[in-house]
Each structure stands twice: as structure tokens, then as C-alpha cells.
Amino acid sequence: MPQKRLSVVVTRRLPEAVETRLSELFDVTLREDDAPMTRAELTEAVRHADVLVPTITDQIDAGLIGQAGENLRLIANYGAGIDHIDVETARRNGILVSNTPGVMTDDTADMVMALMLAVTRRMQEGQLLMQRGEWEGWAPTAFLGTRLGGKRLGILGMGRIGQAVARRARAFGMQIHYHNRRRLRAETEADLEATYWESIDQMVARMDVISVNCPHTPSTYHLLNARRLKLMKPTAVIVNTSRGEVIDESALTRMLKAGELAGAGLDVYQHGIRGNPELVNMSNVVMLPHMGSATIEGRIEMGEKVLLNVKTFADGHRPPDQVVPSML
Numbered sequence: 394m395p396q397k398r399l400s401v402v403v404t405r406r407l408p409e410a411v412e413t414r415l416s417e418l419f420d421v422t423l424r425e426d427d428a429p430m431t432r433a434e435l436t437e438a439v440r441h442a443d444v445l446v447p448t449i450t451d452q453i454d455a456g457l458i459g460q461a462g463e464n465l466r467l468i469a470n471y472g473a474g475i476d477h478i479d480v481e482t483a484r485r486n487g488i489l490v491s492n493t494p495g496v497m498t499d500d501t502a503d504m505v506m507a508l509m510l511a512v513t514r515r516m517q518e519g520q521l522l523m524q525r526g527e528w529e530g531w532a533p534t535a536f537l538g539t540r541l542g543g544k545r546l547g548i549l550g551m552g553r554i555g556q557a558v559a560r561r562a563r564a565f566g567m568q569i570h571y572h573n574r575r576r577l578r579a580e581t582e583a584d585l586e587a588t589y590w591e592s593i594d595q596m597v598a599r600m601d602v603i604s605v606n607c608p609h610t611p612s613t614y615h616l617l618n619a620r621r622l623k624l625m626k627p628t629a630v631i632v633n634t635s636r637g638e639v640i641d642e643s644a645l646t647r648m649l650k651a652g653e654l655a656g657a658g659l660d661v662y663q664h665g666i667r668g669n670p671e672l673v674n675m676s677n678v679v680m681l682p683h684m685g686s687a688t689i690e691g692r693i694e695m696g697e698k699v700l701l702n703v704k705t706f707a708d709g710h711r712p713p714d715q716v717v718p719s720m721l
């Protein structure tokens with residue numbers, strides 16, 4: 394007798410090649426438009442699907458997981474960050490969770506460098522002047538930024554993306570410093586020419602640029618709080634491609650306005666998609682709409698990871714990118 398195909402519900406539009414392959418392998422319900430699912434649609438999905446493929450904009454919390462039907466056995470996230478999924482409640486309900494780490498590492502690290510350069514070299518101000526047609530020609534003292542070469546970069550969270558940032562920043566001549574939950578192996582540290590700081594306070598006080606690359610978890614919520622931000626040099630710049638919640642965004646805004654920090658390059662926000670309206674018009678802040686991993690190649694590879702996780706699960710094994718609560 395032919396085996397029943399797994400019923401898979403995908404919450405957002407994915408690259409076409411990924412949707413096609415999912416449809417070939419499974420009994421898939423795809424989104425017709427790109428609007429996020431409503432709570433009611435998500436509830437309906439978890440009640441009936443064997444596998445849910447959500448993405449980072451879906452709140453897969455305890456309340457939703459509590460509504461899941463007994464078929465739901467895997468939440469195969471399209472995305473690396475899993476702070477929108479209650480992994481512990483899923484585990485208690487016998488539901489596996491997987492994500493898509495690794496394939497967006499280089500794209501996100503590239504964006505960290507782009508943000509770093511955009512802020513320190515005042516690219517946004519330059520572009521605005523050109524767009525307004527107000528440029529009156531080259532001048533020796535116009536638009537002077539600061540050089541990255543020779544500056545100290547402090548990486549908060551030295552995992553995949555943090556290390557990829559370190560390699561790029563070395564090529565720009567920066568000195569690499571980091572704080573991580575666990576110190577890297579000596580060979581990796583030597584390879585990256587990176588200096589480890591056990592104390593976040595001591596590290597942030599000495600850096601010219603901070604790149605936030607740890608996940609958002611209960612232990613990293615407001616890791617850069619008002620007190621730590623105040624330890625930073627007034628000439629320092631912060632780049633955040635991790636999650637908005639890791640920085641106290643209100644404190645950051647106050648300090649940028651007061652000139653107590655030189656600038657910020659942000660891809661992620663604590664206060665949701667409207668961002669922080671006060672940040673939007675600051676000339677020393679570059680804001681992107683969460684596009685760190687947004688390359689065609691990367692988004693297809695993320696889909697391939699989802700496919701591999703679901704297929705491996707369908708074949709009776711644990712998905713290769715399974716997330717367990719102890720990893721958080």
C-alpha cells in the first residue's frame with residue numbers, strides 16, 4: 394500500500410523552486426499571497442498538519458502549540474533564529490523543532506560589514522545629498538567619516554555569523570575582540586586573531602565598533618542595557634543584525650540623540666516593523682528592513698535546508714538541524 398504523504402503547511406511564500414520541490418515530495422498547502430497568516434489561520438494549520446513550516450514572523454508560542462492536533466510532529470522553521478518558537482513547550486508536546494543555520498552566515502556577515510561602512514563612512518548622508526540634487530562638488534572637509542582599519546571591533550556572540558564577521562573585519566584591518574557564552578578553541582581564536590573578553594562590560598568600554606551576533610534568548614534580552622551602553626566610548630558605533638531585543642532600543646535612541654554614541658547600523662528592531670520612529674530620521678543611524686540574509690541564493694538554500702529537515706523526518710530520522718531547548 395502506498396505510504397500516506399506528510400501533510401505540510403507553509404506559512405509564507407517561499408522561493409518558487411522550493412515550493413515546487415516541497416509539492417513534489419509532500420501533500421503541501423502553500424500560501425497564495427505573501428501576507429503573514431492570521432492567528433486563526435495558524436491555529437487551523439497546527440490543528441491539521443503533520444509538519445508546520447513557519448518563518449521568523451510567526452509567533453509559535455505555548456498558546457498556539459497547545460492547540461496543535463496530535464498529527465503535528467515537526468515545526469521546520471524557515472530561518473535561523475528561533476526566538477519566535479516556544480521550543481520547550483514544543484518538546485513537552487513531543488513536537489520536534491528545526492531551523493536553517495549556516496546557509497545565511499556569509500550573507501548576513503556581508504551585511505554587517507555593509508552597515509559598519511555605511512555608518513562610519515556616512516553613506517546615507519551622501520546618498521541623500523545626491524538624491525536631493527544638492528551636491529556642489531568635492532571639498533576637502535566634506536563628509537569626513539572614520540576609517541575601519543586599525544579600529545577595535547567587539548563581537549558579541551562569536552558563533553557562525555560572528556566568526557564570519559571576524560574574518561571579513563580582519564581583511565579590513567580591524568582588531569578583533571569578542572565575548573561569547575563559551576570561549577572558542579585556542580586554534581580557532583588564533584586563526585581569527587581574536588582576543589577573548591570574559592567581561593562584556595570591559596569589552597564594550599574599549600571598542601570602536603560593536604557587532605551584535607548572539608541569538609535572542611532569555612539570557613540575552615537587553616544584554617546591551619542602558620548601563621552597558623553608557624560604558625561605551627562616545628565615538629563608538631553599534632551594528633545589530635541579531636534581534637532587536639538584545640539591545641535596549643529606547644536607551645540606544647536616547648544616547649544617539651544625545652551624542653553619547655556615534656552611530657548605529659540596524660537590521661532588526663525591538664519595537665516591531667514600525668521600528669522606533671525617533672531613529673528613522675537620524676543621520677548617524679542606518680536602518681534596514683531585516684534584510685541580512687536577503688539574497689536569492691541564500692533564500693533558496695534556506696528552503697533546501699527546510700526540505701532536508703522535513704524529508705529526513707519523513708524518512709523516520711531526526712532532522713539534521715534539530716533545535717533542542719539546551720541549545721538556547
Ligand SMILES: NC(=O)C1=CN([C@@H]2O[C@H](COP(=O)(O)OP(=O)(O)OC[C@H]3O[C@@H](n4cnc5c(N)ncnc54)[C@H](O)[C@@H]3O)[C@@H](O)[C@H]2O)C=CC1
Binds near residue numbers: 551613
Ligand atoms: N539579520 C538577519 O537577517 C539574520 C539574523 N540572524 C540572527 O543571528 C543570530 C546568530 O546566528 P548564528 O551566528 O548563525 O548563530 P550561532 O548559534 O552560530 O551563534 C550564536 C553565538 O552566540 C553565543 N551566545 C548565546 N548566548 C550568549 C550570551 N548570553 N552571551 C554571549 N554569547 C552568547 C553562542 O554561544 C554562539 O556562539 C540568530 O540567532 C538570528 O537571531 C541570523 C540570520 C540572518
Ligand SMILES: O=CC(=O)O
Binds near residue numbers: 497
Ligand atoms: O533573521 C533571520 C533569521 O533567519 O533568523
